[in-house]
Amino acid sequence: xxxxxxxxxxxxxxxxxxxxxxxxxxxxxxxxxxxxxxxxxxxxxxxxxxxxxxxxxxxxxxxxxxxxxxxxxxxxxxxxxxxxxxxxxxxxxxxxxxxxxxxxxxxxxxxxxxxxxxxxxxxxxxxxxxxxxxxxxxxxxxxxxxxxxxxxxxxxxxxxxxxxxxxxxxxxxxxxxxxxxxxxxxxxxxxxxxxxxxxxxxxxxxxxxxxx
Numbered sequence: 001x002x003x004x005x006x007x008x009x010x011x012x013x014x015x016x017x018x019x020x021x022x023x024x025x026x027x028x029x030x031x032x033x034x035x036x037x038x039x040x041x042x043x044x045x046x047x048x049x050x051x052x053x054x055x056x057x058x059x060x061x062x063x064x065x066x067x068x069x070x071x072x073x074x075x076x077x078x079x080x081x082x083x084x085x086x087x088x089x090x091x092x093x094x095x096x097x098x099x100x101x102x103x104x105x106x107x108x109x110x111x112x113x114x115x116x117x118x119x120x121x122x123x124x125x126x127x128x129x130x131x132x133x134x135x136x137x138x139x140x141x142x143x144x145x146x147x148x149x150x151x152x153x154x155x156x157x158x159x160x161x162x163x164x165x166x167x168x169x170x171x172x173x174x175x176x177x178x179x180x181x182x183x184x185x186x187x188x189x190x191x192x193x194x195x196x197x198x199x200x201x202x203x204x205x206x207x208x209x210x211x212x
Contacts, residue, residue, distance in 0.1 A: 054140035077106035097173035
């Protein structure tokens, strides 16, 4: 980051210092998010260790193909975000805006598929706090579905935030309100956030859907 068109903010004297500080702040934020989801993963792993048969039975009631489809959607969106960063670094802001908008659209597709899956589970009495009456086979399945709803619901909130960030970035790139390469760090930190959302789902999918 040695380009003179980088807009320096106080107290930075050089572009690379400002860029490093921005990236460090993002990495600290991502670490806090990993710790948040790490606690949920720990709960699920302990449950699996203490009640393996019941957890496997509960996992088999989830829709494997819907989770697989959503995994494909998120991985594709992550590729588009990577292309957005690549084109932004090449100062092709219209292309970067297009890739960002496409990734945001796939994020909306992910949320729509997830909502459809929730509706199926609610109708079958498997979604805690929503299904009335519930039809759990036992307390372990109830606990597993609680963990499933909290983990996937929290992840969906992160996807929603990511979609808004990508759409905002696409709009600003399109209108020339995010000059390149001066504000390339905005594109990079937004991409890092979206990759985190993608990686979390890549771990959630086997832990919840493939635990059979």
